[in-house]
Amino acid sequence: MTSKRRRGNNLPSEIRDRFSCLSDEIIGHILSFLPVKSAVRTSILSKRWQNLWNFITNLEFEENTLIATSSVYDVEHVLSCCTSPHINKFSLTVNCYVHDERLESWINYIIKRNVRELRLEGSVFPQCIFTCKTLTVLELESGVLFDDEDIPTCSDIDSDSDTDSDALFENKDIRIPTSFDLPNLKTFRSCLLYYSCDFMEKLLSSSPLLEDLTIEGTVTSDFIFDLSCPLLKRLKIVLRGRKERKDVQCKIVINAPNLEYLELVDISTVEYDVENLTSIAEVKIDTRWEVFVNRSILWLFREIDTLKSLSLHDIFISVLNSGQRRDLPTFYNMNRLELFGKCYSHQSRIACLLNVCPNLEVLILHKVSVQYYDRELPSLLGDKRTVPECLLSCLEVIELDGFEGNKEDMEMVKYFLANARVLKKLTIKSNLDFSVCKRLLELPMSSLTCKIHLC
C-alpha cells in the first residue's frame, strides 16, 4: 500500500479541498482505476493535480490507436511520463496488422516495468510477450501470430483499411512465436484468427500455473489441442466452424482434475475427449449440432458426482428423451438447471430432467429464437400425476425468460405453481398486458411463501 504523506487539514470542510486528506500516491492510485485519457484529463484540475496522473500503474488505452498515424504520440508520451517502477496493467487496441517496431518497443518497455496484466487487440503480437516472466494475465484478441518475416508491409493494406484480415492472411505463411516462458501466467484469454497446435502446446507447457483459459476462434484446418493442465479451474471454448469446411477434423483433449467450470459455445465439428474432470461443478453448453450432443453427452454424464449447475440447450433434451438414453443417472448435487429453447418445454418434456435432479433449487427457462433447430420434441412422461421430487421438497426459484402468455406458457406456470410446494420466488420476464398479469396472480399456489415477480 502507499506510504503516508498527508497535508494539514485544519480548514473548515466547506472551503477545504476535499482531496487534501489524501496523499499524492493515493490519488495516483485512484487515477489508476481510470482509462488513461480520463486520468490525463485530471491534469488541469489544479497545479497539484498536474502531474498526479504520472503515478498511475494501469495503462488502459480505451480507443483504437492507429500506429500508422501521428496519434502514436499519445502512447509514447504517456509511457515517458509514467514514473511508477511497476506497471500493473497495459491494455491497447491497434487496428493495424503490420509489424511495427514501435509497438514492440512499447511492449519491451512495459515488460521491463514488470507488467502483470497485458491485453492487446488487433495487432501482430510481438514475440517478447511470450517470454514475459511477470505476466499473470494475458489477453490477445483478433490478432495474428507470426514473427518478423513473411508479414505484409504497410503498403499491402494501406490501400483498403477495411480489408478482411481473415482473407488477407489466408495464404500467408504464418509462423508462431519460437520461445515461451510464462511461469506466472494464471489467466490466458485469446480470440485469434488462427490457432496452431504447436502454439497452444508450447504456451500451455510453459505456463504451469494456468487456472483460467479462454479459446475463441474459427476452425480452419485440422487440429488436436491437448488441454491437459493440472491446475486449470475455468475453461471456455468458443470455436466456430466454416460452412465450406465441414470436413475439418478437430479434436480437443481435456484432462483437468481441478476444472470447476466448463463452457462450450457454438461448437463446430470438434470432437472432445474428456477425462478426469473430478472437480467439475458447473457446465454450460450451447450447441446446434446434434452429432456433438450425442458424442458429448456421454462424457458429460460421467461426471455427475460433482456437477452442481448445468446450462443446456433443449436439443439435449430431445437426445435425452430419445432411444437408449432413457436411463439417466441421478444428479444428487445439482442445484441449478438452466435451459434454452425455442419454446418452454412442456412440463412433461423437462420432467425427465427434473426427475433426476432431486435436490434442484433453481430452475431457469429461456425462450430464444432458434432458426436452425425445428424438431418436435417427443413427450416422455405421459403420467402427469408423478410430480418430480425436487418440486415437492427443494425447488425454491423459477425464472421464465421470454414469457408470452400463450396457452402453453400459462399451462406450465399453472403446473409449477400447483406443484412446487416450497417455491419462494417465481420471476417472469416479459411485457405482459394487464389481463394476463391478473390471471397469473390468481393462479392457485401450493407454496405458502411464494412471491411472483413480473419484470
Place this chain on the structure above:
Amino acid sequence: MSSSTELTEKKVFLLKSLDGVIFEVEESVAVQLEVIRELIEGDCARPFISLYNVTSEILALVIEYCKHHAETCSGGTSATIADEDLKTFDNEFMNVDENILLELCSAADYLDIKSLFELTCRTLASLIKDRTIIEVRKMFNVENDFSVVEEKAVRKEFAWAFK
C-alpha cells in the same frame, strides 16, 4: 457461550478514535486492520489501542465493514454466494457522500485494510470518470490555481486527451 470464560475464549480489543470514542471489537474483526494484525503477530498488541487519525464517525463505518466481511467469510456459505453477498454489501456501503468516502479511503490506507482501500479508490475513480473537469472541481472543492495561460499550456501538451 459461557460468560465466565468469554474473555479468554474470544479476545476483545478496545479501539479509541481521534475524538475519544471507544469501540469494542472481536479479534476476528480487529485482524482485518493490518496495523493491528501486525501488532498481534509481533505480540505487542495491548487490549487498548488508540487510533489517532480516525474519527468515531469513520471508525464506526470501518468496523461495520470489517465485521460484515469477517462474518461472511467465516460463515458456512459457499464461496460464490459469499462473493455475491459481499458485492451487494460493498455496493450499498459505498452509497455515502464524497466527504465520507474520502475519509474512509484515508482511514483504510492508515489502518491498512486493503480491500476497503481498493473499494474506496475504485468508487472515487468512478465519481471522477463520469464528470467534467468543472464538475469534479465543484464536487471536491478543488480550486483552479492555474492562470489562463498555464491551463492553456497543459491542455496543449495533452491535446489528444481533451478531444
